[in-house]
Amino acid sequence: MADRRARIVLVTLSDSFSSTIEAMAQDAALAIDRWTPEGDQSWPDATAAVWLLAGGEETAALDLLAELPTNGASVFVIGSSTDHRVAAALLKGGASDYFALPGDADVVRRTLDRLVQQEGERQAADSFADAERGSVGFASVIGESAAIRRVVEQAKRVARHDNVTILIEGETGTGKEVLARAIHYHGPRAAGPFVEVNCTAIPDNLIESELFGHERGSFTGAIAAKQGLFELAHGGTLLLDEIGHLPIELQAKLLRALETREIRRVGGTKTRAVDVRVMAATHVRLAQAVARGEFREDLFYRLNVVSLRVPPLRDREGDVELLAGRFVSDLATRHGLPTPALSPEVLSALRGHPWPGNVRELRNAIERALVLSPPGTLELEQLWLERDDIPAGDRAHSLLPFPAPLENIIRAAVAAMVELTRGNKSEAARMLGISRPRLQRWLSEDTNEPTDQ
Structure with missing residues (x-):
């Protein structure tokens, strides 16, 4: 052995x-x-x-x-x-x-x-890669609409070329990370690691260390040297999710790493070669961010070698029913529930909803309705697609306050989501795509909402 x-x-x-x-x-x-x-x-x-x-x-x-x-x-x-x-x-x-x-x-x-x-994590990742290759491949990109099939065909072609940088754009919740994984597991780097980082989830003062690693003593708390995500992704793929939010001062260092295929740890003097395919994903139109001076033009062109745009769910005719059916089956199994049939009324409501949160919103709605409905059923009212039960005065109060400073609009949106989830802050944070502590920080700005103790 x-x-x-x-x-x-x-x-x-x-x-x-x-x-x-x-x-x-x-x-x-x-x-x-x-x-x-x-x-x-x-x-x-x-x-x-x-x-x-x-x-x-x-x-x-x-x-x-x-x-x-x-x-x-x-x-x-x-x-x-x-x-x-x-x-x-x-x-x-x-x-x-x-x-x-x-x-x-x-x-x-x-x-x-x-x-x-x-080493244990590496071996586990290798085993997971073998098992995951079949479950996160292009078959996991569910849909038969012309819009999604066109993107999948483009992705299949580019997956064969392991050193091509790929920029994946699309609205929040459209499935950019799913597409990135499919590309990785159908390319020459499939046996290597797939490492993902969300650039909005790491504080600005720590993201350089997270990406490039650090040496012992390079800053307070650095009691030992640490590999960064570029090193951990060596031989595989690094997905930089929400790249549009990367601090401008760090963008030059990322550009250098992409061009030289070398990194230098924080506090270090030695350059280290890294063999990594980089994919970037964003819901922000980077070309517009460049025009606003929020994103480096040279980095944009370096990332934009191949650009894939995942369409919003509202533009994917016929895919809502396919996705809903898959989610019902998978989530019922996950929660140990009988798999219900989707009634004509439910299907009609799903087709008529605009889905601003895209595939993620659809999945969350299905999961919520499954766990709140009697076993073996999926009740239309538990989808919460229309809040007709909210009194007119409360409905008016919940509208976003236009015009207003951006922070007021964000705070109102967070409060509205907490209201929509009937006070379930963990569910609200998940539907907004933010952490629960970040949601709580926004709520704590509102004097009407006490901070959790």
């Missing part, structure tokens, strides 16, 4: 800490290979990391760093010197991190544990 443990390579220049590191690695359930600079053995395959044991030979370690055939694996140096200049020189020379023993023993243990965790 193949050994599926994460593997490290020990390169020994000094025996000072050899037994210590071996014991730590064994405690972490790591497999160990050994390599010596003077030997003629080949470099081990599938290496998670290299540990260069200097222990008083830090100068020799610095000379050896450039010669190690690491195949892109991280290199950690173990020494005895606590001189920060030694650490800085090693990091500049290409080391991922430097640990001085015995003081950094706990940090070494955490780093070894993290290697085990990352």
